[in-house]
Amino acid sequence: MEVFAVPDIPEIEPGDDLATLIDERVDLREGDVLTVASTVVSKAEGxxxxxxxxxxxxxxxxxxDQIGxxxxxxxxxxxxxxxxxESEELVMAAPFILAVTRFGHITVNAGIDRSNVPGADLLLLPEDPSASARRLSDALGVPVVVTDTSGRPFRQGQRGVAIGWAGLPAMRDWRGEHDREGRELTATVEAVVDELAAATNLVTGEGDDGRPVAVVRDWEFGDHDGHDHLFRDRDGDLVRQALADFEYHSE
Amino acid sequence: MEVFAVPDIPEIEPGDDLATLIDERVDLREGDVLTVASTVVSKAEGxxxxxxxxxxxxxxxxxxDQIGxxxxxxxxxxxxxxxxxESEELVMAAPFILAVTRFGHITVNAGIDRSNVPGADLLLLPEDPSASARRLSDALGVPVVVTDTSGRPFRQGQRGVAIGWAGLPAMRDWRGEHDREGRELTATVEAVVDELAAATNLVTGEGDDGRPVAVVRDWEFGDHDGHDHLFRDRDGDLVRQALADFEYHSE
Ligand SMILES: Nc1nc2c(ncn2[C@@H]2O[C@H](COP(=O)(O)OP(=O)(O)O)[C@@H](O)[C@H]2O)c(=O)[nH]1
Ligand SMILES: Nc1nc2c(ncn2[C@@H]2O[C@H](COP(=O)(O)OP(=O)(O)O)[C@@H](O)[C@H]2O)c(=O)[nH]1
Ligand SMILES: [Mn+2]
Ligand SMILES: [Mn+2]
Ligand SMILES: [Mn+2]
Ligand SMILES: [Mn+2]
Known part of the structure; x- marks a missing residue:
């Protein structure tokens, strides 16, 4: 499998036709998966x-006031x-806002960015990143994953994650398949769109490198079941339930 | 950047010299990063x-009784x-055990596996995965990341994560660097070892494919600060604090 950034993407402006800008800069092949940083999707979508x-x-x-x-x-x-x-619900308000976006992604400040934002104070996430991915995928003829950089519980720092996708299932479902001992896998569902987003984040970076779009070539989803339930809902998320009950106390 | 599995790794037995088995099957180059599934590290370490x-x-x-x-x-x-x-502390006991391993990783059942385990009921995680990575890295002359497949809050399913590493920093620290607008990045710390683990998990898979070892070639950490604080401690983890207070009630 090969992972590379699409070169020479210009500064993206509201109304830009991202699909054409990408198409002019890379020869996509059957089997490629394209990842696009939400930053540039948002810029193009104004x-x-x-x-x-x-x-x-x-x-x-x-x-x-609380955060202040x-x-x-x-x-x-x-x-x-x-x-x-931008949120459907706030999971936590202080010491920072942890929000559920309208499309189901849980992240700090609903993913509103203050970096790589020219001519405005803020950059909101795309309204419906899977719809954005769908438009790009239809225009370019390959699966598309819209990514963001996001933190997480238990582990420091951030990593690339998928916030929208089209043309491939979010999850590779191994349940019902077997391990090397012939034992049935009962719980393993691999979030491949997140793994693709993490992989390309290694080459796009977080700063001024100017590489918002990347290609994963010669990777195969393979002969597995798939589904699109990437975001947990409240009933399936004990952490979300625990945070709803939690009151932060600074020392 | 290229990602590929090392071919023809045999079934690993207690006492096997994993470094030699790998060295015989791949020509590692300067700049390569090797990822090794904890499963085979654990098997080799008995x-x-x-x-x-x-x-x-x-x-x-x-x-x-509670879980039952x-x-x-x-x-x-x-x-x-x-x-x-296997745990330093349990974060939650029911409906499933969420544990902090002795080396700081938070995961269900302390990462004890019941799949791909021949001749035993259970496979425990390596005692000190970064020490295991260090031994492999010293023998093979390239950075090594020991990986596992692990679930997470907010998002369904699992993805590859790093549980040990040697020869490269866990985190690429972008703080103090600048975005395209010249604005200083104040919070961005990229967990590259997790992104490497996620990338290679796309090719190693979760079942009977027999591909526990993978190489990431032509990726550069680049000229950035780095550090090794991958695992949050309790004070830095509101989710862990919230879960400590949480009582599960089934409907
Ligand atoms: N060429 C180009 N690169 C951009 C633009 N905006 C951001 N980038 C680059 O895209 C990559 C990801 O940027 P980042 O701010 O981390 O995006 P996010 O992860 O979607 O929030 C970095 O390499 C940025 O330098 C743009 O308008 N044009
Ligand atoms: N060749 C070989 N492959 C193995 C062995 N044990 C597991 N694998 C493979 O290693 C990969 C990862 O296995 P998995 O059980 O998901 O490991 P984990 O993610 O570390 O818990 C899969 O492709 C397995 O088929 C072994 O002893 N030899
Ligand atoms: Mn962002
Ligand atoms: Mn980013
Ligand atoms: Mn495991
Ligand atoms: Mn696995």
Whole structure:
């Protein structure tokens, strides 16, 4: 399997035709999977926003106060308002906002970025990253994974994850298959779209490298079942339930 | 960057010299990173175990009862005992055991496997996977990541993660570097060992493919700071704190 970044992608502007920009720069082959950083999908979709676009309601002011008190510096309640408007639900409000986006992804600040955002204060995630992936996949003829960089419990730091996909199943389902001893696998479901996002994040990086699009070549999903249930819902997520009950106390 | 499995690895037995078995099957080059599934590290290190090796104490019997009641079937308390003995702390006991291994990794059942385990009931994780990685790295002359397949909150299924590493930093630290707008990155720390583990998991798979060892070629860590703090400690992990307070109630 080969992983490489598509070269020479320009700075993406609202309204840009990302599919054409990509198509002009890489010869995609059958079997390729394309990953695209949500940053450039958002830029093309005009998801830049300014703090002045948001009018902080009471909930946002309350959250900004809570976070500000813990951090020891005033927080702009309009940012909390932006996160609320991008979210279906907040899992936690302080010391940082952990939110469920409208498409089911759980991440800090609903994935709103303040880096690699020209001419605006904020960059919101794509409204429906799987729909964005679908449009790119239809135009380019290969499966597409829209990625973001996201933190996680238990482990420090961040890694690339999938937030949308089209043209391949999110999950490679090994249940019902067998191990080397002939024992049936009963629980193994591999989140291949996350593994693809992690793999290409190694070459796209997080800074000013200018490599938002990457190709995974000569990887095969193989003859396995697949499904698309990547995001846990509340009933299937004890951590989400535990966090709903949790009250943060700083020392 | 290229990712490929090392071919023709035999069934690994206790006492096998894994480094030599790998060295005979692949021409490693400078710049390669090797990933090795913990399964074969454990097998080589004789970490197979039988349920009869464990004498269930009160805590284990209590946990097995709790889990068994929720599952509606009797659970073997000796398995809970094995998990306890492999753990520094249990984060949660029911409906499943979420444990902190002695080396800091948080996972279900302390990562004890019941698949791909010949001639024993259980396969324990390596005692100190970074020490195992260090021995392999010294013998083979390339960085080594010891991997496992592990689930996670918020997202369904599992993906490859690093549980030990040597010869490269766990984290690529982007803090202090700049984005395309010249804005300083203040929070971005990329868990590259996890991304490497995820990338190679795409080619090693989870079943009977017989591909426990993989090479990542022509990837560069690059000119970045690095550090090894992959596992969060309790103070830095609100999820772990929330789970400590959580009581599971089945409907
Ligand atoms: N060529 C190009 N690269 C960009 C643009 N925006 C971001 N990048 C690059 O895309 C990669 C991922 O950027 P990042 O901010 O981490 O995106 P995210 O992970 O989707 O939030 C980095 O290499 C950035 O330098 C753009 O408009 N054009
Ligand atoms: N050649 C060989 N492959 C093995 C052996 N044990 C496991 N595997 C393979 O290694 C890969 C990873 O196995 P898995 O059970 O998922 O390991 P884990 O992720 O470390 O728990 C699969 O392709 C297995 O078929 C072994 O002793 N020899
Ligand atoms: Mn982002
Ligand atoms: Mn990123
Ligand atoms: Mn395992
Ligand atoms: Mn595995």
């Amino acid at each position: 998801r830049g926003a300014d703090l002045s676009d948001f009018e902080a309601g009471e909930h946002a002011r309350d959250i900004a 008190e813990i951090a020891g510096e005033r927080k702009d309640p309009r940012f909390a308002q932006a996160v609320i408007e | 970490r197979g175990a039988d349920l009869s090796d464990f004498e269930a104490g009160e805590h284990a019997r209590d946990i097995a 009641e929720i599952a509606g079937e009797r659970k073997d308390p000796r398995f809970a005992q094995a998990v306890i003995e």
